[in-house]
Amino acid sequence: MATWSVVWNNPKLHTPDREKIWVACDEHKQSLSDFLSIRSFLKRVDPIEPT
Ligand SMILES: [Zn+2]
Secondary structure, three states, X not given: OEEEEXXXXXXXXXXXXXXXXXXXXXHHXXXXXHHHHHOOOEEEEEEOOOO
C-alpha cells in the first residue's frame, strides 16, 4: 500500500524548484529516503492522505 510521497530533486538534472516524487509504502520508505539522502537529493517525505 502506497502511503508516502518521497520528494526529491537532483540539482545536476533539474532546476531547484522541480520536485520529483516517488511513491512508497511503509516497507520501502526508509530505503528510498536513505538512497536519496546519501546523495543529497532528498527534499522531504510527505504522508499521502487516504481519500
Ligand atoms: Zn514498497
